[in-house]
């Protein structure tokens with residue numbers, strides 16, 4: 718594998734991010750959802766990633782210019798879209814974790830999640846929360862996230878189930894006190 722470049726997403730990445738999301742949902746996540754659910758997800762989230770590029774602190778990994786994975790975060794409750802979380806200044810919401818089909822299980826999402834958690838600690842958060850899509854729970858569990866409970870998004874009348882998960886970000890520092 719070539720050395721990948723890690724950088725922050727910029728406004729001009731809108732098309733590339735939308736393409737990555739579509740690719741990851743139809744090529745990776747689709748194994749865990751029905752066709753109707755995949756179609757509803759893409760319909761209801763179209764444009765959201767592009768709209769939130771800057772506020773969602775998105776990191777991307779690129780291979781010779783091709784965006785192969787992304788992951789972002791924002792303060793909990795800060796973005797009003799289909800994620801309806803209460804505002805909590807000590808928590809961040811991890812979002813938009815997508816790896817391109819054919820690029821999974823190479824440690825890309827793990828690398829991005831480490832970067833996102835580093836940002837979240839620097840922001841002052843004690844906790845990272847997220848909505849895990851079906852099929853991504855083992856990845857998040859391997860990265861220290863615990864299940865809080867089942868949840869389901871309403872994607873234009875189509876239920877899109879997942880799992881609410883959370884991870885304490887400052888446990889190691891507390892242990893050293």
Ligand SMILES: CC(C)(COP(=O)(O)OP(=O)(O)OC[C@H]1O[C@@H](n2cnc3c(N)ncnc32)[C@H](O)[C@@H]1OP(=O)(O)O)[C@@H](O)C(=O)NCCC(=O)NCCS
Nearest residue numbers: 745815816821822823824825826827849850853855856859
């Ligand atoms: C979930 C997803 C982001 C994981 O990305 P990835 O780059 O393949 O993950 P990594 O290679 O960094 O995996 C790190 C570790 O997580 C665990 N893991 C990752 N994917 C796993 C899977 N499908 N099953 C079991 N464990 C998994 C493993 O322990 C893995 O380490 P290993 O490969 O050495 O065994 C990717 O599969 C994806 O994009 N899925 C579709 C979109 C999605 O569900 N995004 C999450 C939205 S909340």
